[in-house]
Structure formats: C-alpha cells, structure tokens
Amino acid sequence: MSFLESWITNFLTITMFFYIASFLLYLVRLFKGPTIPDMILAIDALGYDLAAFLIILSILFKNPVLIPCAIVLTLWIYALDIYVAKYLEAKEMGE
Amino acid sequence: MDTELINWTLVVVGQILVAVGVFCDFVAALLMIRFPNFYVRLHALTIGSIGGAVVPAIGAALIAAGSPFLGMYRWFLAGGALVTALFIFILGGAGAHAIARATYRAKAAEYRPCYVDQLAEDRGEVGC
Amino acid sequence: MLGLADLVFIMLGISALLSVPATVLAVLSRDLLKAVILSALQSTMYTLMFFLLMAPDIVLVYVAVSIGFMSLLIILLIKKVGRYEGRLG
Known part of the structure; x- marks a missing residue:
C-alpha cells in the first residue's frame, strides 16, 4: 500500500465518524418533529447527506461501480418531497 | 514525478473541500435541533444540502481523480460525483422552495416567535 | 485500531437498529402521512444496509420502488380516504 493510498484512507475513515454523528442528530429531529x-x-437533509456519504464510501471501498446509487437516491428523495408538498397544497387549493 | 505532484495537489484540495463539507454538515445537524420553528429550519436545510452535500461531492470527485490506485474506472467515479453535485445543487433549492410554499399556503406549521409577516399583509390578510 | 471491516459491521448494526423504531412508530401512529414519512426513513436505512453489503443493483431497484412508487401510491390513497385513522373500538 503506497503512502498516498493510506493517507486518503485514514482521512476518509475519520470523516465517516462525523457523518454518522450528524445522521444521528438529524434523526433526533425526525423522531421529535412536531409537524409534518x-x-x-429532516428526511430531505438526511437523504442528500447520505448521497454524499455513499460517494465517500465508494472511494473507501475502492469500488467505483457503486456510484450510481448516489444519483438515484438524490432523485427519489426529491420526488418524495414533491409528493408531500403537492398533498399539503391540494388540500387548500382543491386538486 | 510530475504526475505524482498533480495527484497530491488534487488530493489535498479535495481533502480541504471534504473537511469544509463535514464541518457544514455537523453545524447543520446541530442547528436543525436548536432552531425554534419551521421557517428558520429551512436555513439549516440549505446549509445541510449545499454546504454539506455539494461541497464534499466535488471534493470527493477531486480525490477520486487524483488517486491512481482506483484503476482506470476512477474517471467514472469522478464524473458520477460531479453529476450528483449538480443534481443536489438544483434539486435541494427547488425542493426547499416547494415545501415552504406548500406549508405557507396550507398553514401546516405555526410560527410562534412571529415579528413580521409582510406576505400576509400584501395579500390583505392579518399578519401575525 | 479499528479496521474498515469492523466499521462496516458497526454501521450495519446502527442502521438495522434505527430501522426498528421507525417501523414501530409507523405502525402505531394515527396520522397516516407521518407513517409514510417514517416508512421512507426505514427504506433509507435499508438502502444504506444494501449499499454496505455491496449490492448496488438491489439498491437501484429498492430505492425506486420503496421511496418512490410506494410513497406515491399511499399518498394518492390518503387523498381519497382521509388523513387521520379512525378510532377502532
């Protein structure tokens, strides 16, 4: 293992702990949230940060084929957002 | 020797971007708990999606471009990371606007420390 | 010093444990829209688990079906039948 590889691996391994800690803090807001x-x-921010975390993990696993998961996860989290926004708005404006 | 220097430059710049992104992510997660109501928490969502996801994705693309141990497929990884950063940059703002507009129209979230509501005053309703 | 394999198992355990209270709260809650969001959280946790198990093809299908289509269908259904679950007996 070259020096560059071990340097990158150690840096990204330290980065992972901060990501996991912030995921747990987002989950506090998601379980506690008073309104819809x-x-x-909370789930929007969790999904977008999970997409960035999946990119970092696919560098760390040295397996570049794992990258399309991040793109697909981003697009479907946005779709969930739009569904709930349409539901909340149709109740006031009538379909 | 030249490619070694270029690789180290790309990796260090990418690591700086990833460190900035992790800091923004942690701050956004703290602010998401501490902020008082929904309309202020939109600010925390924007910190979390732009600062916490777009910036580390670009940094990860630079790291992947500068690390030759990943093989020839590292350009695929860098391109995918850049596309993800572009999508989050567009869709994060669009989704935040959509959910804020729907919440304001349907009055789904109350805002307790309310000082001014100029949109309601412009529409002829009573603000605050 | 923890190796990468140990960290992968720790993350698998955390995400599997966090999907349990999401499912329990989704079953117990009276507000059906809240149940949709909590089941989306469970799907997100399972996405991370499938990614850590090195199955990107399953992730591509599971995210589309479980976050996208199932939420769309259940929200369309809630729009027909009403948002709050009635008290049973």
Whole structure:
C-alpha cells in the first residue's frame, strides 16, 4: 500500500465518524418533529447527506461501480418531497 | 514525478473541500435541533444540502481523480460525483422552495416567535 | 485500531437498529402521512444496509420502488380516504 493510498484512507475513515454523528442528530429531529414539514426537512437533509456519504464510501471501498446509487437516491428523495408538498397544497387549493 | 505532484495537489484540495463539507454538515445537524420553528429550519436545510452535500461531492470527485490506485474506472467515479453535485445543487433549492410554499399556503406549521409577516399583509390578510 | 471491516459491521448494526423504531412508530401512529414519512426513513436505512453489503443493483431497484412508487401510491390513497385513522373500538 503506497503512502498516498493510506493517507486518503485514514482521512476518509475519520470523516465517516462525523457523518454518522450528524445522521444521528438529524434523526433526533425526525423522531421529535412536531409537524409534518419538520419531518420532511429532516428526511430531505438526511437523504442528500447520505448521497454524499455513499460517494465517500465508494472511494473507501475502492469500488467505483457503486456510484450510481448516489444519483438515484438524490432523485427519489426529491420526488418524495414533491409528493408531500403537492398533498399539503391540494388540500387548500382543491386538486 | 510530475504526475505524482498533480495527484497530491488534487488530493489535498479535495481533502480541504471534504473537511469544509463535514464541518457544514455537523453545524447543520446541530442547528436543525436548536432552531425554534419551521421557517428558520429551512436555513439549516440549505446549509445541510449545499454546504454539506455539494461541497464534499466535488471534493470527493477531486480525490477520486487524483488517486491512481482506483484503476482506470476512477474517471467514472469522478464524473458520477460531479453529476450528483449538480443534481443536489438544483434539486435541494427547488425542493426547499416547494415545501415552504406548500406549508405557507396550507398553514401546516405555526410560527410562534412571529415579528413580521409582510406576505400576509400584501395579500390583505392579518399578519401575525 | 479499528479496521474498515469492523466499521462496516458497526454501521450495519446502527442502521438495522434505527430501522426498528421507525417501523414501530409507523405502525402505531394515527396520522397516516407521518407513517409514510417514517416508512421512507426505514427504506433509507435499508438502502444504506444494501449499499454496505455491496449490492448496488438491489439498491437501484429498492430505492425506486420503496421511496418512490410506494410513497406515491399511499399518498394518492390518503387523498381519497382521509388523513387521520379512525378510532377502532
């Protein structure tokens, strides 16, 4: 293992702990959220940060084929956001 | 020797971007708990999606481009990371606007420390 | 010093443990829209688990079906039948 490889691996391994800690803090807001839009905000931020975390993990596993998962996860989290926004708005404006 | 220097430059710049992104992510997770109501938490969502996801994705793309131990497929990884960063950059802002507009129209979240509501005053309703 | 394999197992355990209270709260909650969001959280945790088990093809299908189509169908259904679950007996 060259010096560059061990340097990158150690740095990204330290990075992972901060990501996991912030995921747990987002989950506190998601379980505690008083209204529906608060929970939507929490799961939105959780999904986008999970996409960035999957990119970092696919560098760390040295397996570049894992990268399309991040793109797909981003697009479907956005779709969930739009569904709930349409539901909340149709109740006031009538379909 | 030249490629070694270019690789180290790409890796160090990418690591700086990833460190900035991790800091923004942690701050956004703390602010998501501490902020008082929904309309202020939108600010925490924007910190979390732009600072916490776009910046580390670009940094990860630079790290992947500068690490030759990943083989020839590292350009695939760098391109995928850049596409993900572009998607989050567009869709994060669009989703935040959509959920904020729907919440304001449907009055789904109350805002307790309310000082001014100029949109309601413009529409002829009573603000605050 | 923890190796990478140990960290992978720790993350698998954390995500599997966090999907349990999401499922329990989704079953117990009276607000059906809240149940949809909690089941989306369970799907997100399972996505991380399938990614850590090195199955990217299953991730591609599971995310589309479980976050996308199932939420869409259940929200369309909630729009027909009402949001709050009635008290049973």
